Amino acid sequence: MANPISPGELKAVKALVDALARAYRTRVVGQPSLWWSLMAGLVANGHVLLESVPGLAKTTAARTLATLCGGSFARIQCTPDLLPSDIVGTQVFDAARAEFHTEIGPINANFVLVDEINRANTKTQSAMLEAMQERQITLAGQVHPLPEPFIVFATQNPIEQEGTYELPEAQLDRFLLKEVITYPSPAEEFQIMEQADGLQGALDAVASPQDIAALQGLARRVHVDRAIKDYIVRLVDATRNGVRAIGPMGRYIEYGASPRASLAFQWAGRAVALLSGRDHMVPDDVKYLRHLVLRHRLILTYEAMADSVRPEAIVDAVFAATPAP
Numbered sequence: 001m002a003n004p005i006s007p008g009e010l011k012a013v014k015a016l017v018d019a020l021a022r023a024y025r026t027r028v029v030g031q032p033s034l035w036w037s038l039m040a041g042l043v044a045n046g047h048v049l050l051e052s053v054p055g056l057a058k059t060t061a062a063r064t065l066a067t068l069c070g071g072s073f074a075r076i077q078c079t080p081d082l083l084p085s086d087i088v089g090t091q092v093f094d095a096a097r098a099e100f101h102t103e104i105g106p107i108n109a110n111f112v113l114v115d116e117i118n119r120a121n122t123k124t125q126s127a128m129l130e131a132m133q134e135r136q137i138t139l140a141g142q143v144h145p146l147p148e149p150f151i152v153f154a155t156q157n158p159i160e161q162e163g164t165y166e167l168p169e170a171q172l173d174r175f176l177l178k179e180v181i182t183y184p185s186p187a188e189e190f191q192i193m194e195q196a197d198g199l200q201g202a203l204d205a206v207a208s209p210q211d212i213a214a215l216q217g218l219a220r221r222v223h224v225d226r227a228i229k230d231y232i233v234r235l236v237d238a239t240r241n242g243v244r245a246i247g248p249m250g251r252y253i254e255y256g257a258s259p260r261a262s263l264a265f266q267w268a269g270r271a272v273a274l275l276s277g278r279d280h281m282v283p284d285d286v287k288y289l290r291h292l293v294l295r296h297r298l299i300l301t302y303e304a305m306a307d308s309v310r311p312e313a314i315v316d317a318v319f320a321a322t323p324a325p
Contacts, residue, residue: 005221005279013218014277019206020068027064027203028057029195030188036275037179037292038065038153043271045216046176046264047132047152049117049296053159056181062113062153069212070205071110072147078120080165084127088137102139107131110147110209114154118164125171128152132174149212169299176264177289178296215274222270223280227325232265232286238318239298249317252304257297264293283324290315 017039024035034050038061041048050058066073076087089105106112107128117125131137135146154175156167172178184192238245240256269285276285295311304314 003221004223005218005274009218010274010277010279013215013274016207016211016215017275020065023068023203023206024061024064028061029192030184031057031061031181034061034179034181036272037177038062039275040268040271040289040292041153041177042069042149042151042212043215043219043274044176044267045149045151045219046267047154047174049172049175049178050153050155050181051158051178052181054157056183058155058181059113059115062111062155064203066111066113066151066153067203068205069111069207069209071149071209071212072108073111073113074106074109075113075115076106078114078116078118078124080119080121082120082124084124087124087127088131089139091140100140102142102144104137104139104144107137108144108146110149110151112150112152114152116157117154118156118167120165122165122168125165125167129171129174132171147209149209149216172296173258173260175296176268177292179292180295219267219270219274222273222278224266224270225280225325228269228281228283228286229266231283231322231325232262232269235265235286235290235318235322236262238322239294246314246317246321249309249314252300252307252309252314253298254301255299257294261293261297265289268293287319287324290319294318 020039021035028035034057037048042065050062052058063073063075085105087105087107089103089108091100092103114128131146132152135148135150137144137146157164236257236259239253239261242250242253244250265286268289269281272285272288273279273281291312294315298311298314300309300311300314
């Protein structure tokens, strides 16, 4: 490793992450996988898509973490009549000066919560692509860089049909991770009710954008052995080779994952390793991320939908057929 992470740096990371976790748990009960997904996306400097039925704290979790990390925050509530200019901004005519000036939209924030993203029409969803991929927007021919860090937390409801639009594959691929949230346990739901009865004061930030930038810089220094990279490449390649690579389950894959999946495993894996107190990735980091990275990147056949085959089952078949180092 050219610039290894010191024990002191790992200790500082643990202290900061523990402080964030304690404050986060005062607002969000249970859902440990959601916490890890949000933190992995944040540390890896990648966007996170959150999916669940209504009422499972998607918006609360994203807003809470954004608040705890300081910096600017914007919330965009998606509706079918939302326009691209409502997100990225537009040119406004100043009659007093007889000239146009640029008004940048709510996308110009460190943390952007895009609520119910599948309610926005496809034209509006496409307006997010440049911002998510290039971390900039273009208005009237002028390029405007977005602030750093820039993270999009998007939520969607999978059971709504009327007034919704499926996200295009190109946009789905821009999300580093996709977390699917399940119902809380009875004990957790009881705790939610108890907590809701308590008086909750204002939530204070426990970190700054500079702290987050430092975490992201440390994550880039996490060592990824060539054997781990080879493992990732073999896994992603297996999604493109159907039956030959993974057996009968392979017939349900129409298109496999793109190279962004390999990069996502590497970037998010570094984040998971750092959050786990390590300066290097291990195969278990890749296995932990398997559903988060691949569930939204596999394009399944109509046969898969007819047979009610979930993408997670196919991902598990890919990992079962690919030996780890």
